[in-house]
Amino acid sequence: LPMAFRDVNARRHIGLQQLSSLALAGRTLLGPMKSCKFIVDESTNQSTLICSALRLIESLDLTSAAGQLLNETIQAQNKEFKTGMSTLLFLVGAWSNAVLECLQQNVPVSAIVSVMSEGLNSCCERVQCLQISIHDVNKELCSSSVRPNTFKSVTCQIGHDCLLNPQIFLYFQKEISAPEVIPMNSCSHQEDDCNFNKCLASSLGGFGSIASLVKPVGDKSTSVISGSGVIASSCNKQKLTHSRYFSTIAKSRFSSQQDNFQGYLSGQPADPCECYGLGHLAMTLSHGNQTSMKLLQSIVAYQQERAECSGSSQLNIAEIVTCCLLGLPESYSCVSPGFVTLVSPEQATVIKYFEDKPLRILLMDGDLTEQYRHLGFNRSCNVRTILEHPSLQEGRAGDLWLNSMLDILISFEVNLVLVKGKVCENLMERCIANTILVIGSVTRDVLCAFGEVTSAQPVTYLTQLNTSCVGSGAYAELWKACDGRAMDLGELVPIRIKVRGIPLLTAVLTTAVASKMQLIEDQFWTLVYRLHHALNDKKVFLGGGAVELLCLSHVQMLANKNAVKDFHNPWLAAPATEYKSVVLQALASGWKQYLSVVMCNTAKAASELEACTSVDYHLKKAADCGSPSAYILKEFRRDDLLGGGFGPFIDHREGLKVYDNVTAKTEAWRRALDLVLLVLQTDAEIITGPKRKQLLNSHVSSEFMFL
């Protein structure tokens, strides 16, 4: 009967070894400088490019129980935070190794479990002093913006993919529907620094739906900003006096273009820190991911402008969608208000007939097929239909359905149908012929957003339709790239649907390399969620290894201090004190390896040995100084910690700090330790089901006992 039983050898714990070897593959994915990996399937010779722990784990073979649990843990962290998975994976490996060493030294399991989890708890409390509130991060920006050099050096260094300067105060106007072409050469001659000009222009591109193609002034051609949804319009002069570059540019360009820009100022926010804050915060959390950061800053600026009246500085994730366009260079990535999606060329032809007409929109929350029934509907199979007087005039049943559905759509004058599920192909064809655009596989959030602004009510069947269900005021157009040309990417065409006042934003992600698409999308969402969690936590950790370094120094202090904790449970307490120092060292080794691997990955250290020496140096200095947290804080302010932060901004010591999420980080630690301890405490696998018979007859049957 189905049950096999395997003893997990206590000293050389199989489960922990499996965890450690799985985690080893993720070492290069740690830190801001990740090395991508190709995962090759030997049977098919297909390969995928991965650059995150999540995708790595997804592509590995995880039939072992420990592997399954690791997968489950990584997925759970991803579902909850979308960040911290690489940290989790790495610490699982590091702590598994450390625990294996404890076992070698005959430390009892219960001692490892209780000391390690108490130790982590204590660390999480200790590192609270390295949290700073979002408000303070913003203040820091204000104080640093008095030094314009900071931003100048950053923006110019990065060149074309420049940072969006949060000092530019931008307002957007949503009503312009036709693309506009703004000649820029009229003003650009005033500025000699063409490198800078480029920066500014593309930062504008980042802000709106527009991307920009700006040619150097030298070659006399027209620089163009094109776009249709939002245009940067006006500047807050008072703020801009901090920087001579912005004030001159802004005045000369925007004042001369008043007619085109119809800009408006909607009143000045009370606290200037709040309004720039999110963009800056996004930058500090981006850890050097320029493309995503630019997009996120555009989103933040747009959402903030909308929320100005309510005064909330929250990021609404439900109002962000992504659209992946393959075949365009990465610099074409931008944010478009409204909903950008890919449709077939036939569907795209319908758009031409729409012109600039407002569309009547219908939302459907199921499939649009004849066979579709709402979930939970049981089809009865024992119904027989008889036809007593057959007549040849009636067409087939399928046509009947098609005709009646089409009649409904036409009678309600619907132009645009957004469907959550699949769409019947025949109906789609007929709709195209009747200039009705039907788009399938639209997510719930998108339907919601359209429902809110068009007052359309989602229906499940077309037969449910009444006039109150149909919304109005939607516009559809072909999505145009930054250089103004409509895209035809072969099989699929990007289109944009918008409604006046719709909060929905689409991040259009572009790349010419197919295998990078997933990676870019993942990175974008990671950053979005980092900002989201920072706002939820209302605080961030000092980044760049500061937190881990404090944990290290704290654990070492705990190990030396022989404080006996009063455990109330005698079955867990007694062995703890004796082995405390060994186990705490094991806990510390996880963070130490973390720091040294990140330093190696970011090329701050040539070897792990060198990195370890550097960590030890800081630890000693911290211990000598009496208050490790004060030391770390000081070094962080000076950007002198572990070779100057982990970000790519090595040359810009001032102004650009690196921050991490609080909850996501501590939760990643906790989940990693929980997994290691869960596997550590497991002494047997019990295999049930049909696999047991295979085991009984296989060569490994001696490893198993059968009940």
Next chain:
Amino acid sequence: MSRLEAKKPPLFISEPLTKDAVSQSLSLLSGILKSCYGPAGRLKQLHNGMGGYVCTTSQSSAILGRLSVSHPVLSVLTASVQNHISRFSDCGLFTAILCCSLIENFKSLNVAPCTVLKISKHLLSLCMDYLKSEACGCRVSVDFSSVETLLCLVRSVLTSKPACMLNKPEVDHLTTLILKAFMFTVPCHVETNAVLGKCVIVPVKGRRVADSTVLPGLLIETTEIHLANPLTVKRTCSNLVKVALFCVSMAGDLSNPEEGTITVHHGISLEMLELNQLLNIGKQLVSDEVGLVVCQKVIHPSLKQYLKENHVIALDRAGLCLMEPLSQMTGSKPIASIHLLSPSCYGSLKDVSIESFASKHFVHLIPKDTVVCSLILCNRNETAWDELKRACETAEHVLQLTIKEPLALLGGGCTETHLASYIRHKSCSLSASSFKDMDCSRTQYQLVADGFCRSLESVACSLNHDGGEILTDTVYGHCWFVPSGFPSVSNWSDLVSKCGCGINGNTENLNWRLLQGQFGSPVIQGCPEAPSVKVVDFLTLDCFVAKCSGLQVALETANLILDLSYVIEDQN
């Protein structure tokens, strides 16, 4: 053409317990269960070996539920333990380990099975009488006017399941929540026969344990995109929300399509007919001023649309397990037909609101006075959540059992060692007439009693998983633990700090001795005393009713198995 095969004769196995395979399997099972026992117990990964879900657990309910054993002797054992678990939730491992130990110990005695049976029954009755007497030194009475003992009971259940992966603050948080949830289920106005309400566990996986919370009333998950955020609900003149509860599917499919064929004429749509019937029901609900419609199954989108247009909130897919608490809470009778609606079926609610946890949205049904509550239970990953859910259910059940019999037994092995020393003391002072009644000699009685005591003590020893020594004291008969790595000759009083249950500290000389390794020379000792201190915080306590039943079940099952002389296996 069919081929007939001769029936195989059934297989007779005599004296099954003497067979090697059986005793091997039995000791393997006993080993697995012993290794799971207690707060330091080892976990088991139960999985199908092909990459499916992995259940990490040390709970008997999960292990025995998934384990299928090959031998009838083992099946008898697992079946009776599972039966115990289904009735009491707690003390499953205790029962199973004790049963295995009893079989092992009794089997090795050179005493006729029928004599063992008689003597052990006598021993059991000694135990039960002692446990139920006021003089019992290993039980505490539970005072419902203070929460301390109740918290101890719940905490002991949670800490004995290490796969829940809780740290100390999390244990404290959940302990309070579980007790709070239990308090919600106790009715405020007690009539002649009070019925406890129900606590429904709402899963929110992936979150921190500290995010768990408890709410009065019920939560129904909804994915409806039409639900606007501030919920406006139609109220009756008494400012209550009228509720209709349907347990029949309102999906608009044919209700009874099991047998036979329905023949319809072309052009007649059964679906349309069903839908019209549903819309008629909808009309009646609207005219009866119903504010909230809850359906166990699915509601047809058209009906939902109709109800929404008439400002009635419609919730579907409530699920079977919510039906009973729903009807208890709202006072409505579940409606089982879409053809007949009696206004007497309706119930009422105080309010309805929207609650969100993680990415899930719930409609919160708030009753007038509640005996129903929802425990929103969070844990970081699936396998730990499942374990935590089982532990929480056990804890709730333990509290329910305790309210009926307000007693608790000292945990941490102390009840077992205390009982063992009580039986040792009693068996020495038994009168000769008792032996005559049992038809046995004093030596036989002593042998069986010693086996019984050693079985009890071996359960206490199973709490130890990392080496070290188990001691007992001769004053209270409690169980003490000394970690490994100390020379066994040293003075025990230097090494012990607290007894297993935590009631006794190392304050006086209690004359400790090793629990194991004194075979053959049972120490003659006095009757163990009850500890002088009665109320201490952070005691390890076990459920009285569950443990008493466990003791009985273990002994009776062991006797049954020892008494097996034939196994007849049908080979066809």
